[in-house]
Amino acid sequence: MQQSITPQHEHEHHESMKVFGFWIFLMTDCILFACLFATFAVLRTHTDSPFTGNELFEIPGFTAETFILLTSSFTSGLATLAMNKGKVKPLIGWLAVTVLLGAAFIGLEINEFMKMVSEGATISTNAFLSSFYTLVSTHGLHVSVGIVWMIAIMIQLKKHGIQSVTKRKVQVMSLYWHFLDVVWIFLFTVVYLMGVM
Amino acid sequence: MKDFFVTGDPLIYGADAAIVVTVVAIVFVLTYFKKWRWLWREWITTVDHKKIGIMYIICSLLMLFRGGVDAILMRLQLAMPDTKFLESQHYNEIFTTHGTIMILFMAMPFMFALFNWVIPLQIGARDVAFPYLNALSFWLFFFGALLFNISFVIGGSPDAGWLAYPPLSELSHSPGVGENFYIWGIQISGIGSLASGINFLVTILKMRAPGMKLMKMPLFSWSVLASCITIIFTFPVLTVTLALLFVDRFFGAHIFTMDGGGNPMMYVNLIWMWGHPEVYIVVLPAFGIYSEVVSTFSKKKIFGYTSMVFSMMIISVLSYFTWVHHFFTMGAGADVNAFFAITTMAIGIPTGVKVFNWLFTMFRGRIRMTQPMLWTLAFVPCFLVGGATGVMLAVAPADYQYHNSYFLIAHFHQTLIGGVVFGYLAGLYYWWPKIFGFKLNDRLGKWAFWLWNIGFYVCFMPQYALGFMGMTRRVYTYGWDMGWAPYNLVSTVGAFLMGIGFVVQGWQIIYSIKRGERDLTGDPWNGRTLEWSIPSPPPVYNFAKIPEASEQDAWWEMKKKGIKPTATSYEAIHMPKNSGIPFLMSVCWFIAGFGLTFHWIWIGLAGLAGVGICLLARSFQYKTEYYIPAKEVSRIEAMYRRGA
Ligand code: HEM
Ligand SMILES: [Cu+2]
Numbered sequence: 001m002q003q004s005i006t007p008q009h010e011h012e013h014h015e016s017m018k019v020f021g022f023w024i025f026l027m028t029d030c031i032l033f034a035c036l037f038a039t040f041a042v043l044r045t046h047t048d049s050p051f052t053g054n055e056l057f058e059i060p061g062f063t064a065e066t067f068i069l070l071t072s073s074f075t076s077g078l079a080t081l082a083m084n085k086g087k088v089k090p091l092i093g094w095l096a097v098t099v100l101l102g103a104a105f106i107g108l109e110i111n112e113f114m115k116m117v118s119e120g121a122t123i124s125t126n127a128f129l130s131s132f133y134t135l136v137s138t139h140g141l142h143v144s145v146g147i148v149w150m151i152a153i154m155i156q157l158k159k160h161g162i163q164s165v166t167k168r169k170v171q172v173m174s175l176y177w178h179f180l181d182v183v184w185i186f187l188f189t190v191v192y193l194m195g196v197m
Numbered sequence: 198m199k200d201f202f203v204t205g206d207p208l209i210y211g212a213d214a215a216i217v218v219t220v221v222a223i224v225f226v227l228t229y230f231k232k233w234r235w236l237w238r239e240w241i242t243t244v245d246h247k248k249i250g251i252m253y254i255i256c257s258l259l260m261l262f263r264g265g266v267d268a269i270l271m272r273l274q275l276a277m278p279d280t281k282f283l284e285s286q287h288y289n290e291i292f293t294t295h296g297t298i299m300i301l302f303m304a305m306p307f308m309f310a311l312f313n314w315v316i317p318l319q320i321g322a323r324d325v326a327f328p329y330l331n332a333l334s335f336w337l338f339f340f341g342a343l344l345f346n347i348s349f350v351i352g353g354s355p356d357a358g359w360l361a362y363p364p365l366s367e368l369s370h371s372p373g374v375g376e377n378f379y380i381w382g383i384q385i386s387g388i389g390s391l392a393s394g395i396n397f398l399v400t401i402l403k404m405r406a407p408g409m410k411l412m413k414m415p416l417f418s419w420s421v422l423a424s425c426i427t428i429i430f431t432f433p434v435l436t437v438t439l440a441l442l443f444v445d446r447f448f449g450a451h452i453f454t455m456d457g458g459g460n461p462m463m464y465v466n467l468i469w470m471w472g473h474p475e476v477y478i479v480v481l482p483a484f485g486i487y488s489e490v491v492s493t494f495s496k497k498k499i500f501g502y503t504s505m506v507f508s509m510m511i512i513s514v515l516s517y518f519t520w521v522h523h524f525f526t527m528g529a530g531a532d533v534n535a536f537f538a539i540t541t542m543a544i545g546i547p548t549g550v551k552v553f554n555w556l557f558t559m560f561r562g563r564i565r566m567t568q569p570m571l572w573t574l575a576f577v578p579c580f581l582v583g584g585a586t587g588v589m590l591a592v593a594p595a596d597y598q599y600h601n602s603y604f605l606i607a608h609f610h611q612t613l614i615g616g617v618v619f620g621y622l623a624g625l626y627y628w629w630p631k632i633f634g635f636k637l638n639d640r641l642g643k644w645a646f647w648l649w650n651i652g653f654y655v656c657f658m659p660q661y662a663l664g665f666m667g668m669t670r671r672v673y674t675y676g677w678d679m680g681w682a683p684y685n686l687v688s689t690v691g692a693f694l695m696g697i698g699f700v701v702q703g704w705q706i707i708y709s710i711k712r713g714e715r716d717l718t719g720d721p722w723n724g725r726t727l728e729w730s731i732p733s734p735p736p737v738y739n740f741a742k743i744p745e746a747s748e749q750d751a752w753w754e755m756k757k758k759g760i761k762p763t764a765t766s767y768e769a770i771h772m773p774k775n776s777g778i779p780f781l782m783s784v785c786w787f788i789a790g791f792g793l794t795f796h797w798i799w800i801g802l803a804g805l806a807g808v809g810i811c812l813l814a815r816s817f818q819y820k821t822e823y824y825i826p827a828k829e830v831s832r833i834e835a836m837y838r839r840g841a
Contacts, residue, residue: 010771013403017326021399028391028433035437035467039452046451046458123450127458130450134441148809152816165819 053195420485483620495562604664656691
């Protein structure tokens with residue numbers, strides 16, 4: 001594989017290996033979500049009590065969440081573009097916008113959950129709600145971890161500038177963020193749209 | 198206090214005393230010999246794959262001991278009808294911990310030990326792709342296993358079987374903390390296993406020595422590749438399944454419950470979507486070991502290399518499509534059962550191909566009866582019978598008779614012991630001199646080998662008959678009127694023979710540390726692959742110069758052409774630095790798991806926060822590597838040459 005082993009060469013080889021490893025990790029995460037989706041698909045009609053998606057989901061709420069998350073994916077893409085041009089400031093700026101959008105998404109989601117719980121639709125009400133809360137909050141948890149991680153990377157960018165390590169981190173981070181976006185699109189369709197239909 | 202510590206059973210008090218005495222003794226020895234620093238610097242913080250492998254082996258052998266004691270206790274209870282040795286509750290706990298420990302905390306770490314020992318050496322690399330992650334995997338396994346194991350003195354062991362089927366494992370039927378221990382013990386070590394799967398996949402795909410095409414790679418490396426792919430596809434399923442069970446138990450959700458619209462059979466489907474591939478995860482590397490051993494000790498290239506590779510890949514793909522054979526009796530209907538019956542039988546085909554390839558390799562080879570070869574030869578007939586009874590079980594209508602009987606118990610022990618354990622032992626004997634620099638004593642090894650082998654058949658052949666006679670698994674006692682007594686007694690005798698075999702192996706290791714035949718050549722078996730081209734034990738950086746490996750059996754070809762692996766000039770070598778974070782992060786996971794097990798939410802959250810802090814701390818570290826200067830490398834190499 002690595003023919004000439006100059007230190008620089010070796011270093012880059014390492015960074016690219018990490019990106020490759022992260023792709024595989026994302027694949028495992030994909031399977032994780034697939035299992036949760038399957039569980040939801042099996043249980044979505046097991047309501048056993050008055051609560052169904054049709055009554056609980058509010059279209060403006062989840063539509064807003066969707067737009068916010070999609071926009072954040074776009075801004076994280078802009079961050080990568082800034083990085084490729086070698087501009088630290090816009091890079092950090094766009095990451096900050098992404099973080100804020102992510103936080104807004106989480107805020108809306110928590111709000112939605114609280115409202116549902118106050119109506120009596122909790123995780124222990126019926127199987128449909130159990131699978132709904134686990135699926136959606138697993139995604140939410142992923143987004144929250146992503147937010148903390150992104151802030152950490154912003155601080156590192158400030159300290160170290162754009163170099164091979166920080167570059168790889170931003171790259172991996174944005175992969176993760178886009179991935180969560182894709183998962184959300186499935187969530188939006190399978191859980192919410194099909195729920196209110 | 199009464200709920201916290203398990204009380205009332207003399208066996209448990211004995212265990213309590215043993216644990217306290219052992220801990221005190223360890224602390225005393227470490228303090229007396231001033232070894233704490235050494236322990237921290239050389240072992241706890243190490244990222245060296247060879248040392249991590251050694252730690253895996255130690256843990257795995259300890260777990261084999263614990264699982265073996267569980268097995269002996271069960272066999273004692275079953276030796277005669279109406280025995281009053283174990284109560285039903287205690288028996289339930291023991292078969293649960295035995296099964297879980299043997300598969301997840303014995304077989305898996307044994308397998309990772311061999312991955313760690315061999316893979317970088319065999320593909321000509323200086324370490325794995327992500328050494329830090331590798332250390333983390335080990336410590337996650339360690340603390341997961343610890344969490345699972347303390348349950349029998351604190352809080353109470355899980356008792357719902359090794360796969361914890363709901364509704365039995367739900368709060369409604371298992372209100373204690375045992376199942377929580379089960380969930381967190383496996384969950385924590387499972388994250389480590391998944392990380393190892395990714396790590397070794399990337400290592401094999403990206404770090405091979407120049408010239409080593411995939412289709413020239415040694416078969417053990419291929420088997421690890423197949424196993425890692427299977428880990429990557431299935432361990433996330435396990436993670437989800439256990440997490441959902443925990444959500445049910447912790448938040449009162451209704452995913453797998455009997456009420457509220459839950460569906461227990463979905464758990465059974467999910468857990469076997471992991472569980473069946475899991476048995477292939479552990480057996481594939483064993484197949485790889487057999488290939489290496491057969492080829493080395495027949496002094497021949499492996500017969501049918503390409504078909505070996507393809508059969509392993511086919512097995513790893515097919516293994517995803519057989520899970521329903523574990524519950525044909527669920528009543529999914531004839532078409533579903535027929536599909537899974539056929540896929541299950543189909544796995545026999547590639548497996549058969551492999552067996553024939555091993556036999557053809559031995560055919561007209563110059564066979565040396567070394568210890569690794571003995572275990573390999575014993576594997577062939579054992580696995581043949583295990584495979585044949587597996588095909589019997591795969592006949593769905595017939596399985597309505599065999600299901601959950603001792604016939605099944607005999608079948609899966611035959612594949613797990615005859616296939617997995619024999620294979621790993623062959624690997625242990627084969628690579629031991631590479632890692633430690635001395636061979637394990639032959640005479641004691643042969644004793645252990647025969648004890649294990651005779652013991653195996655004496656123990657498990659009667660169980661096939663017991664299955665036909667109607668004895669079901671997980672029964673803790675039976676009456677004289679059943680007519681099972683003689684078979685059970687014989688079976689128990691066999692278990693004891695295997696137990697003695699294990700003790701002899703313990704003695705063999707201790708004896709050989711003192712008097713084992715030293716290996717000064719680095720190539721004690723006249724091997725064929727790259728790991729035998731370097732000294733034993735290898736220097737930290739493994740290869741002073743990365744070898745060229747353009748042929749299959751690269752080292753064999755080099756020897757034939759008279760190429761020496763030694764170089765005259767060296768370059769500085771880039772190595773990963775040690776780190777204490779994997780250990781600390783795993784301690785935090787342990788705390789989190791312990792807290793959540795007992796519903797001590799604040800402790801659980803504190804543990805999780807600790808995990809987060811460790812992750813961030815690592816993210817902010819930039820100087821994680823160092824160089825061994827060229828001069829130092831040439832000094833070390835010269836030292837080795839003088840020793841040889
Ligand atoms: C060393 C000799 C061994 C003996 C004598 C032995 C004996 C037993 C016995 C008596 C049972 C309980 C049967 C029942 O009551 O249902 C059992 C269950 C089991 N054993 Fe072993 N065993 C041995 C080794 C192993 C190994 C090496 C593995 C795996 C690698 C293993 C995996 C299992 C599993 C998964 C179960 C099922 C547990 C359950 O029912 O939940 N055993 N074994
Ligand atoms: Cu199976």
